[in-house]
Amino acid sequence: MTATPATSAASEQSYSPPERDRRTPLRDVLGLVSLPLLAVLVVPGAFAGGGTRRWFGGRADGQRAEAQAAKDAAANAFYELDTAQRDLRISIETISAVDDTPAARRAVSDFEALGRRIDEVSNRYIQAIDAYDLERDDLEAAVAARARGEISGAKDELVRVKGELDRFADSLGPLLGKAETQLARLAPAVERARQALLAASNALDAVRATPIGADDLAARLAALAPELTKLNQGAGQHGVQATLERAGRVQREAEAVRVEAERLPEKAAEIDHRLVSLRTRAQALTTRAGQVDPVLSELRRRFSAACWQDLQQVPRQAAENVRQAEQKLKEAQGARDAQRWADATSLLSTVRALLNGTDEAVSAAGDRLARLNAVQKDPQAETERTRFAIRDAQRLAMSGRNSPDPRHARPLDDAVARLERAVGSLEGRHPDYWHFLTETEAVRQSVARVVGQIREERGTGRP
Structure with missing residues (x-):
């Protein structure tokens, strides 16, 4: 038995062997009875008086019945293995169509290895069935017993491989669930992309009915046409993952075109307003300059x-x-x-x-x-403003302490000295008031940094 795609429900209900089985004259693969070409064997003593046929019985018939039962059980095991393999192939094809991860590739490889194992035990089963004609009238008891043993052994192999196949199928649960989830997303994603393209086309038609041309948006929308063609060709040709990504990209780009098309009239009006406003501002600045x-x-x-x-x-x-x-x-x-x-x-x-x-x-x-x-007019006001900032920082630095932290005291002492130098620079015939202003502002900024540092340290619980 080779690994083949799943057949129709009808073929599964009325089982037929694989193709190579039918090329071999197997009369009894599923226990079917073929009539011999010669209805009567001429054997000495075959007929009693009056033409009555003498049937073989006793131990040979019992062994024949057991061999036939083994053959029926083997045929059932063969059918169950073939059905499970066909069903699992559908799962593997689903996974490989969606997932290209190492785990998915390993699952495909493991399934192929199982297929080779299934072929081996199926060939043994077919050979065991082919080796014996359980319908022969002269079937000996020893031959029937040997047939039962070989067919039962083939059946046991089929059952064992079926167990391996079932365990492998159970292990595919996470991969199969992921693949089925992606397949379930496929049709809605493609439909959303198509609807986004339609909405963008409608929005573009509406804006182009006005004096606004929107040629750049039309070009962007036209560039999506090849992508739509690939979406219509389907995941069978381009792959599920690639189709999902393409659908998402087409949807995003189409929605961007739609949004821009809908905003174009507003954007045009906004640009017109800005042109007028900036012209007016430029004229006013010319006057101020x-x-x-x-x-x-x-x-x-x-x-x-x-x-x-x-x-x-x-x-x-x-x-x-x-x-x-x-x-x-x-x-x-x-x-x-x-x-x-x-x-x-x-x-x-x-x-x-x-x-x-x-x-x-x-x-x-x-x-x-x-x-x-x-x-x-009043340099003292600027000086007092700066001194107040320094004193406020000094009080904060001493809060809850007997002596200030050197990390805080040093920059505050430097600020006091810097302020005194700035005040001293105003003495003379031509004082540099601008230097005085920039120095006092710099002193206040340095004090503010110390205050921020103190508050940050106390907020984190540091001493």
């Missing part, structure tokens, strides 16, 4: 060079940034008109970055003058 020169003039007149030297390039840089922004706005308008939405969005982001930088630079000049005016 023109006000930087008077601010710089006042800074130069009232404060030392250190307070304003870093702002000297602001007017020129602001004018250049605004010029570049206006050029990018023209390019963005062209991209929007050509419905190159990604390009338009990218160009508008560049314009926004240019204007943000210009806004900060122009604002910095005015903010500098305001802060310098404040500190020139």
Whole structure:
């Protein structure tokens, strides 16, 4: 018996031997009775008076009956083994179609080895059946006994191999369950991909009915056509795992096209709004940039060079940034008109970055003058603000302690000294107020780091 695909239910109910069995004249594989060509054997003493046939009986008939029973049992074992092998082949084909892991490949190899073992015991069974004609009238008791022994031995081998096959089938449970799960996912996954493609096509048709062309989305959707063809060809041609992956990819890409198509009208309106808004902002910055020169003039007149030297390039840089922004706005308008939405969005982001930088630079000049005016009028306010931060940190460092931790005390002492030096720098005919402001701000930042360290250590229970 060779490992063959499962037959129809009808063929399993009315069993026929494998193909090579039918090529061998086996009259009695399943216990079928074939009539001899010669109905009457001419044997001396075969007939008694009146033509009555003399039948063999006694011990020979008993051995013949036992041999026939062994033959029937062997035929049943042969049929059960063949049926189990056919059923298991379906399971193996299911696993190999889905799973390419080492465990799955090992299962296929083990099944092939079992198939060879099944062939061996099946050939022995067929040879044992073929070797004896249990319907012969002159069958001797010794021959019948020998037939019973060989057929029973073949049957026992069939039963043992059937047990091996059953145990192997039980061991395939996890692999088969995984494979069946993937097969169960296959049809829904393919259907979801088809529905996603249909939804994307409908969304694209709707947006293209407006003045928006969406040619790039149409090209992306068209690129999915070969993938749909492969999905329609099925897992039998491309494999279950590859088909599942392809279905998921097609679904994701089609849904992305649908979402973008549905958002296109909103995106077009958003780009139009940003174009108008950024043009207005560029014009406003042009006006504000023109006000930087008077601010710089006042800074130069009232404060030392250190307070304003870093702002000297602001007017020129602001004018250049605004010029570049206006050029990018023209390019963005062209991209929007050509419905190159990604390009338009990218160009508008560049314009926004240019204007943000210009806004900060122009604002910095005015903010500098305001802060310098404040500190020139009342430097003590900035000093007290910084001293308060230091004292607050010192109280926290001493909380619950008789003496501060050197890790905290040292940076706080440094902060006190740094503040005193900053205050001292204001003495003289032309004090550097900007240096004073930057120093006090740096002192507050260093104090804040110490406070954060103390709170973190106490929060974790460290001393």
